Amino acid sequence: DSGVTQTPKHLITATGQRVTLRCSPRSGDLSVYWYQQSLDQGLQFLIQYYNGEERAKGNILERFSAQQFPDLHSELNLSSLELGDSALYFCASSDSGSNYNEQFFGPGTRLTVL
């Protein structure tokens, strides 16, 4: 158990809909990262938040947005969903010390868009 929790575990929805994925980082970790794992793309970095502020952005679509709240949990919002958004979405967290590269991953949310 990495200490990172993600809800829900599975999500099935239809094209055009909007969903919210939730992540709680390990206790004490200030950084939260979101990754997408699809069959053909592997694990792709989406976005990073540090203590409530956006720190780095990857290939995140404009239809997707994220935020980190004062209690450090984070939400990833996916809107106008398309079939190609079906994937595993992972959240990870790391501390702000010298080991910040070592990210600890949650179990993921499997999103299926029908």
Place this chain on the structure above:
Amino acid sequence: DQQVKQNSPSLSVQEGRISILNCDYTNSMFDYFLWYKKYPAEGPTFLISISSIKDKNEDGRFTVFLNKSAKHLSLHIVPSQPGDSAVYFCAASANAGGTSYGKLTFGQGTILTVHP
């Protein structure tokens, strides 16, 4: 443009023997490298890492070697155990300059199967 590549999709090894997983990278700005293990229906689990100022890091049965001139790293598992059967991902980050702070670029993964 795949900056981190794991060219072997799968590797099969006998229990007790050495497993060697390979990873190549193209971005010379990468200065920190990690290996993750992933079981089905779970998130990736951090295994071992190495900074670009080193060429070897060891942790129990796991050793990572880094060859900067060849832009190549490898993970050695000795001895291999059936419980090591999983997907192994290498990842890299570029920390100098502060613009990619903590962002990991992953390879496609190698499925390791260790036979009893």
